[in-house]
Amino acid sequence: MTAPAAPVRGPWRGWWPGPFRQTRAEAAWLVVAGVLSPIALVVVLTGLVVGLALSPLGLGLLVLAGVVRSMRLFGGVHRRLAGALLDTPLRAPAPMRLRPGLGHWLAARLGDRPAWRAGSYLVLRVPLSFAGFAVAGSLLVFGAAGAIYPVLWFFTRDVLPVYNIFSRTWPGTVLWAVGGVLALGAVPWVVHSLAYVDRQLARLLLSGPGLRQRLRFLEETRATALEDAAQQLRRIERDLHDGAQAQLVAMAMKLGLAKEELAAGSVDLDQVRMLVDAAHGNAKQALVELRDLARGIHPAALDKGLDVALSTVAGSAGMAATVSVRLSRRPPPSLETVVYFAAAELMTNVAKHSGKPCAVAIDDHDGVLRLTVTDAGPGGAAVVPGGGLAGIAERLRPVDGELTVSSPPGGPTRVTAEVPLPH
Numbered sequence: 514m515t516a517p518a519a520p521v522r523g524p525w526r527g528w529w530p531g532p533f534r535q536t537r538a539e540a541a542w543l544v545v546a547g548v549l550s551p552i553a554l555v556v557v558l559t560g561l562v563v564g565l566a567l568s569p570l571g572l573g574l575l576v577l578a579g580v581v582r583s584m585r586l587f588g589g590v591h592r593r594l595a596g597a598l599l600d601t602p603l604r605a606p607a608p609m610r611l612r613p614g615l616g617h618w619l620a621a622r623l624g625d626r627p628a629w630r631a632g633s634y635l636v637l638r639v640p641l642s643f644a645g646f647a648v649a650g651s652l653l654v655f656g657a658a659g660a661i662y663p664v665l666w667f668f669t670r671d672v673l674p675v676y677n678i679f680s681r682t683w684p685g686t687v688l689w690a691v692g693g694v695l696a697l698g699a700v701p702w703v704v705h706s707l708a709y710v711d712r713q714l715a716r717l718l719l720s721g722p723g724l725r726q727r728l729r730f731l732e733e734t735r736a737t738a739l740e741d742a743a744q745q746l747r748r749i750e751r752d753l754h755d756g757a758q759a760q761l762v763a764m765a766m767k768l769g770l771a772k773e774e775l776a777a778g779s780v781d782l783d784q785v786r787m788l789v790d791a792a793h794g795n796a797k798q799a800l801v802e803l804r805d806l807a808r809g810i811h812p813a814a815l816d817k818g819l820d821v822a823l824s825t826v827a828g829s830a831g832m833a834a835t836v837s838v839r840l841s842r843r844p845p846p847s848l849e850t851v852v853y854f855a856a857a858e859l860m861t862n863v864a865k866h867s868g869k870p871c872a873v874a875i876d877d878h879d880g881v882l883r884l885t886v887t888d889a890g891p892g893g894a895a896v897v898p899g900g901g902l903a904g905i906a907e908r909l910r911p912v913d914g915e916l917t918v919s920s921p922p923g924g925p926t927r928v929t930a931e932v933p934l935p936h
């Protein structure tokens with residue numbers, strides 16, 4: 514997922530045309546998108562026709578799934594162009610969550626709402642492309658011809674083949690020149706107005722979750738984070754009560770008995786030695802319990818980075834895992850902790866259910882930190898309510914993370930977690 518859409522900045526906000534650099538970028542948008550949108554729409558419509566024609570043979574659904582995928586791709590291209598040329602960064606829609614099985618895969622592909630919204634954008638965008646070319650092009654051609662007509666008049670006294678521009682006398686050409694200059698002056702306004710409409714259309718159909726959906730998502734993730742924090746506190750309390758506290762109580766009781774033995778008239782040194790040894794064992798066990806508890810809150814190895822921390826997990830658990838961490842910069846500690854626990858739990862799942870060697874890869878690209886765990890197990894893994902993968906997905910939600918699972922029968926299994934990095 515990417516950062517929220519930033520508002521358009523500068524004095525050219527709204528319908529007011531901006532400086533020449535902004536007008537030039539908007540004109541480039543009209544040209545590039547004006548060529549790309551019709552081509553994309555032709556590809557999509559052709560694919561839909563072919564897919565519907567092949568539906569009785571059973572191949573049509575696969576073709577239609579590919580067409581829907583192409584609509585999402587074309588929408589992404591237009592979204593990136595809008596960010597680069599229209600100064601309108603847009604939030605990308607959430608990645609698809611594909612479940613194992615051909616039926617689930619087809620249902621997810623054909624029901625991809627962001628892709629259909631992108632297709633609707635193409636349908637509406639093509640008339641805007643033709644309108645932009647027609648209006649802006651006409652003004653530009655007429656303005657240029659009218660502005661230079663006083664000069665051309667000396668070389669030809671006939672009607673110009675552009676909009677029937679003609680004057681019998683040279684003073685009359687000045688009126689055409691004034692009209693041409695006015696037309697050229699209106700071109701930036703027309704270009705900016707068309708780009709403004711394109712901005713609103715792209716925000717409506719190509720952008721990811723809007724403000725209301727974003728607020729709802731933040732409310733849900735806040736509730737999830739609070740519930741997760743409460744569960745962590747209850748776990749810590751339970752571990753302290755059942756683990757370290759119980760060991761310390763036992764140690765205090767044994768030391769108390771040893772004290773009473775030493776205060777008695779006749780001292781049984783063997784009994785005192787046994788009590789002290791038992792208390793010493795309780796103290797060491799309490800230290801182990803506290804160390805494990807602290808490691809569950811924040812692993813000490815994580816201070817040296819994800820590479821060292823995850824390699825430590827693999828080594829201590831005896832897992833056949835290879836760890837590769839390639840990051841352009843170190844993520845914030847909060848994200849690092851979330852990714853660490855997600856990777857550790859995925860590695861534990863592989864050791865428990867697969868028993869095969871796994872590969873753990875962490876990298877970042879385009880402001881997204883990506884964790885990928887791959888194993889050659891039997892496959893069939895899925896995100897089900899109450900399952901381990903669902904727990905990892907819930908752990909990622911408070912930081913806008915997404916979990917995708919690809920695990921066809923027979924393997925391999927590939928689990929990917931993506932977390933946006935702060936700018």
